[in-house]
Amino acid sequence: MDNKKIEKISRALSDTSRIAILQEFKKKKDCLYCAEVNDLLDLTQPSVSHHLKQLVDAELLLPQKEGRNLKYVLNQQILNEYIDCLNDLKD
Amino acid sequence: MDNKKIEKISRALSDTSRIAILQEFKKKKDCLYCAEVNDLLDLTQPSVSHHLKQLVDAELLLPQKEGRNLKYVLNQQILNEYIDCLNDLKD
């Protein structure tokens, strides 16, 4: 993972709304629906859409269309790669 | 570590210059001098000072004055706490 990618993921993580979205996955079993995120945050629908887009662009979330609905799964692989880079900073 | 702190550390990490500073610690034994960071980056001294300030404000770097010079050590503890929070997002 190059530094531009680390920068992009870090920026996606640098907002409490987006952190809250990611944390919500712990409470759900495996996926989160777009509509659930709208309910979770005290923001308008376009703002939530904007935040979700940044998480998807950083590849932290993988979107899956289900008819009219959109569900997301957490991309554990990219999260692991990011954590590995941070661990590399040590020692 | 609360979400505001995660946000702050993430923001500190969301810039390739600051990532490069942190990575430079791997090449040095244990600390990095301010002047070395000025040499490392292709930026003016005030810009480098600004970046270092953000890393210090996020507590990723611990500053130590040595006469006229300033040296930094990597705060491995806060980095570990941040990594723990990211690991918590999984499963």
Next chain:
DNA sequence: TACATATATCGAAACATTTAAATATTTGAA
């Protein structure tokens, strides 16, 4: 004390981010 070196702060320009209102697109259902 006077000077030089190291670092920080200020002020401003350029650019990016966050947010909401309005509107558009996509898709399922009547």
Next chain:
DNA sequence: TTCAAATATTTAAATGTTTCGATATATGTA
């Protein structure tokens, strides 16, 4: 086909970030 629901895009305002030049502050040295 028409309507309603879910999500995305556009536009614009407010705010924050990055960078530099100029200048200030702190501290070691002659």
